[in-house]
Amino acid sequence: MVLDVRGLTMDFGGLRAVDQVDLQVNEGEIVALIGPNGAGKTTFFNCVTGMYVPTAGTVTIARPGTDARQITRMRPHLITAQGLARTFQNIRLFPEMTVLENVMIGRDCRLSAGILGAIMRNKKTVAEEKQVVLDSYAMLEIVGIGRWANETAKNLPYGAQRRLEIARALATEPFLLLLDEPAAGMNPQETRDLVALIRRLRTDHQLSIFLIEHDMSLVMTLSERIYVMDYGKLIAVGDPGEVRRDPSVIKAYLGEDVSA
Amino acid sequence: MSSQATTQPQPGRYLAYAWRSLLVSIWFAILTFPIIVIRANTITGTITWRWHNIGWIVGGTFVGSWIWRYFLERKRAGAEATMGPLRQRLAAARAVVTQAARRPAVARGGIAALLLLVVAFPFVGGMYQTNIMTTALLYVVLGLGLNIIIGLGGMLHIGYIAFYALGAYSYALLNLHFGLNFWLALPVGALVGGLFSLAIGIPVLRLRGDYLAIVTLAFAEITRLVLENWSSLTFGTAGIRNIPRPAIAGIRLTLPQTTTFVYFIMILMVVLTIFVVNRLENSRIGRQFVAMKEDFIACQAMGVNIARTKLAALGLGGMWAGLAGVVFAARTTFINPASFTVWESIIVLCTVVLGGMGSIPGVITGALVLILVPEYLRAFAQFRMLLFGAVLVTMMVFRPGGLIQKRRRAYTISAQEKQVAAEIGDPGIQG
Ligand SMILES: Nc1ncnc2c1ncn2[C@@H]1O[C@H](COP(=O)(O)OP(=O)(O)OP(=O)(O)O)[C@@H](O)[C@H]1O
Numbered sequence: 001m002v003l004d005v006r007g008l009t010m011d012f013g014g015l016r017a018v019d020q021v022d023l024q025v026n027e028g029e030i031v032a033l034i035g036p037n038g039a040g041k042t043t044f045f046n047c048v049t050g051m052y053v054p055t056a057g058t059v060t061i062a063r064p065g066t067d068a069r070q071i072t073r074m075r076p077h078l079i080t081a082q083g084l085a086r087t088f089q090n091i092r093l094f095p096e097m098t099v100l101e102n103v104m105i106g107r108d109c110r111l112s113a114g115i116l117g118a119i120m121r122n123k124k125t126v127a128e129e130k131q132v133v134l135d136s137y138a139m140l141e142i143v144g145i146g147r148w149a150n151e152t153a154k155n156l157p158y159g160a161q162r163r164l165e166i167a168r169a170l171a172t173e174p175f176l177l178l179l180d181e182p183a184a185g186m187n188p189q190e191t192r193d194l195v196a197l198i199r200r201l202r203t204d205h206q207l208s209i210f211l212i213e214h215d216m217s218l219v220m221t222l223s224e225r226i227y228v229m230d231y232g233k234l235i236a237v238g239d240p241g242e243v244r245r246d247p248s249v250i251k252a253y254l255g256e257d258v259s260a
Numbered sequence: 261m262s263s264q265a266t267t268q269p270q271p272g273r274y275l276a277y278a279w280r281s282l283l284v285s286i287w288f289a290i291l292t293f294p295i296i297v298i299r300a301n302t303i304t305g306t307i308t309w310r311w312h313n314i315g316w317i318v319g320g321t322f323v324g325s326w327i328w329r330y331f332l333e334r335k336r337a338g339a340e341a342t343m344g345p346l347r348q349r350l351a352a353a354r355a356v357v358t359q360a361a362r363r364p365a366v367a368r369g370g371i372a373a374l375l376l377l378v379v380a381f382p383f384v385g386g387m388y389q390t391n392i393m394t395t396a397l398l399y400v401v402l403g404l405g406l407n408i409i410i411g412l413g414g415m416l417h418i419g420y421i422a423f424y425a426l427g428a429y430s431y432a433l434l435n436l437h438f439g440l441n442f443w444l445a446l447p448v449g450a451l452v453g454g455l456f457s458l459a460i461g462i463p464v465l466r467l468r469g470d471y472l473a474i475v476t477l478a479f480a481e482i483t484r485l486v487l488e489n490w491s492s493l494t495f496g497t498a499g500i501r502n503i504p505r506p507a508i509a510g511i512r513l514t515l516p517q518t519t520t521f522v523y524f525i526m527i528l529m530v531v532l533t534i535f536v537v538n539r540l541e542n543s544r545i546g547r548q549f550v551a552m553k554e555d556f557i558a559c560q561a562m563g564v565n566i567a568r569t570k571l572a573a574l575g576l577g578g579m580w581a582g583l584a585g586v587v588f589a590a591r592t593t594f595i596n597p598a599s600f601t602v603w604e605s606i607i608v609l610c611t612v613v614l615g616g617m618g619s620i621p622g623v624i625t626g627a628l629v630l631i632l633v634p635e636y637l638r639a640f641a642q643f644r645m646l647l648f649g650a651v652l653v654t655m656m657v658f659r660p661g662g663l664i665q666k667r668r669r670a671y672t673i674s675a676q677e678k679q680v681a682a683e684i685g686d687p688g689i690q691g
Pocket residue numbers: 012015017035036037038039040041042043044089
């Protein structure tokens with residue numbers, strides 16, 4: 001088990017956005033979290049990645065082959081260094097930096113150069129910087145946007161921006177990748193390419209993947225297990241077939257096409 | 261405002277501008293009426309009506325407003341796409357210059373010429389010019405230092421001058437009480453500037469934008485008030501006199517010689533600053549600064565320690581102010597709190613904004629322009645503030661990135677390395 005969340009609760013004033021959620025992701029699994037708008041999915045992500053401090057509950061992670069450790073209340077940059085990396089629902093790139101530099105920031109937590117090294121430009125720092133450029137470029141090739149390496153990030157086409165976010169997350173060397181609506185705003189062809197990319201990431205890079213998604217066809221084809229949230233509570237868990245038939249899910253999604 | 265994307269303003273549009281400009285000028289006439297038209301003589305108890313002034317106001321505002329609108333419209337229409345002949349020629353000239361600068365012989369020649377100019381300046385220009393230039397160079401160092409905090413780190417710091425003051429006072433006081441000489445005071449000043457910058461950084465780590473601006477502004481004022489009122493230590497508003505000028509052991513320099521000497525100290529300091537800032541900028545640290553400025557949430561989510569990055573920017577920025585402060589104290593030989601008002605902070609801030617945030621040549625240009633132009637325009641002294649404001653507003657509207665805008669660095673990846681990376685990669689997005 002790479003991620004084990006127990007009784008996670010998050011209150012915003014009087015609003016309980018996430019209510020006693022238990023959720024597990026196993027090694028090498030692709031797990032989806034779905035639910036209507038405002039169900040609390042993004043908030044759940046933010047609690048797991050340390051962006052919010054949860055009101056209650058625990059988050060435990062285990063990099064495959066190592067001991068489990070609790071990361072509740074750890075600061076976000078430390079959680080990322082532990083091996084959890086995420087993308088954002090509303091793309092959050094560094095818009096004025098180049099595509100390559102965006103990924104280089106993802107490498108940052110694996111680097112050691114300090115202020116003195118930067119000024120002296122000693123051998124170690126120079127070698128490290130050179131390696132960062134190559135590693136980051138390799139990440140761009142993995143997601144297929146290498147040709148735009150020196151382009152300003154904000155000038156990328158939309159689909160490529162989403163891919164850049166994934167490349168940047170990969171650069172942190174995660175074992176668990178959290179994707180918040182990676183297909184949002186993509187056309188059917190782009191979505192199909194994305195599904196292929198996510199599958200390939202899992203097999204080639206031994207990743208476990210946990211994603212939030214509204215695109216039901218993507219969720220149903222890609223994920224092995226699905227968690228369904230509504231009003232902050234988990235209302236169903238199971239494989240795509242089970243979830244699709246679950247009456248409470250159908251009720252929550254009333255009017256939305258679950259069978260697609 | 262209409263958002264029709266016409267490439268060239270049409271005749272009908274000029275009429276529309278004229279109408280709006282007329283309204284603006286009438287409004288302005290009403291606003292300024294009490295001060296421009298009425299003049300009350302309190303001694304004789306009479307009022308003079310200066311109606312002719314209203315003509316100037318209305319006419320001036322009308323023309324000004326019309327020109328403003330014209331340029332604003334052109335900017336909105338994407339004047340870049342349809343370059344006028346002047347712009348075209350400028351662009352062509354720029355291309356020629358950048359082409360030439362790439363040739364090593366030309367680049368070497370350029371550097372030699374600059375070096376010659378810099379070295380010859382005090383001997384050709386005389387003491388007065390050298391002094392002015394030294395002041396400008398102090399502001400270059402201040403600008404480059406603040407640029408680390410604002411231009412790279414994106415923290416709107418308005419209290420920067422406080423560290424300058426602390427640097428100056430550290431030299432003055434340590435010299436007074438312990439006879440510390442100028443050369444030893446330099447690192448001490450830098451250390452004091454950096455440490456104080458860190459010290460106020462820690463409590464404001466969570467603040468951003470306007471809140472940070474207000475707190476740092478307050479900090480600068482508090483520093484000045486402490487310097488003013490803690491008379492037993494700082495001699496209050498009377499200040500500290502007879503601070504020794506920089507000297508080389510054993511050699512007595514005349515006043516003109518010292519002026520030249522300080523000028524060269526400042527040149528060296530500017531070179532050192534450029535060197536260090538440039539290296540910081542093109543390193544992991546500089547990258548962290550810029551990423552933090554662009555999106556601090558994404559930045560921390562990607563594993564960057566925001567608190568440490570902020571403190572690094574503040575500390576590194578504060579050091580330069582402390583360093584410059586020591587030179588300032590040694591050069592003027594007299595300091596008091598009046599030299600370190602918030603207004604000075606604003607000027608340094610303006611050099612960064614005007615020149616181009618995050619761009620080293622930009623900040624240097626900004627500092628030279630902002631300090632030298634007013635010196636040579638003494639005749640307009642009373643309109644200085646007005647011109648200052650007008651220039652800044654115009655800049656913000658028409659060239660928000662500053663005079664010389666920062667370009668991100670492009671990295672080269674060899675074909676062979678690309679090949680290696682491509683083999684593990686995705687065919688990717690076509691098109
Ligand atoms: N920082 C916050 N402060 C206060 N309330 C918040 C905050 N963030 C989220 N909420 C509230 O928590 C609830 C859950 O929001 P959340 O963004 O997690 O939903 P979601 O499931 O991601 O929805 P969507 O599918 O639209 O992205 C909403 O009612 C939202 O208004």
